[in-house]
Amino acid sequence: MTGSQDIARVLDQAHSICAEQGARLTEKRKRVLQVVLESPEPLSAYQIADQYRDNHGQTLSVMSVYRMLNFLKENELVHRLETTNQYLPCSHITCKHDHEVPQFLICDECHGVNEVGIRKEILQELSANIEDTGFTLARQQIEFHGICNTCRKADA
Structure with missing residues (x-):
């Protein structure tokens, strides 16, 4: 995500989404979402806690970060990559x-x-x-690992 205006617009929409669902986007949850939005790549909960501390001068326990990420995930604001245990913003907020x-x-x-x-x-x-x-699915998320077009062209 680029630009503070774009991020502010997404955060306003995230607040509206939560309100529509009867959930509350607290200031700390909003700041965690902002950290995820500002990152050019997916982040682990530990990376989010570190970035939160650097950006806001406050320490959050990793367990608190996981709880906030679960809230954001339940409200379809972030996704968790199962294979890497990292989080990224939903591209459709x-x-x-x-x-x-x-x-x-x-x-x-x-x-x-790339979310497709x-x-x-x-x-x-x-x-x-x-x-x-006879197998019962727990989740329906597919993750494909490979090389993106930009990296493939750079390697050529």
Whole structure:
């Protein structure tokens, strides 16, 4: 995310989203979200705690950061990358339309992440195929690791 005006707009929208859902975006939660928004790459809870301390001169325990991240995740403001245990902002906070199920393309060189939608029909078919084996899915998040176009071109 770039620009303080863009971040302020996203934080205002995040506040509205929480209010619509009967949740409260406290100042500390808002600041944690801001740390995630300002980062060019996904962050761990430890990195967020360090950045929070550097930005705001206050210490947050990592457990507090995890609780705040869970709140932000439940309100669809951040995503957790399962394979790396890192967090990134939802790219659709300011959108007003329905979105496809988010999936993530993770570059193993620059650590950039691209959030892409997967059509619900494809995910439903995949889920049905999985359930046919007797396996029960706990989550429907797909993460693909590879090399992004920018890094691939730089390596060429």
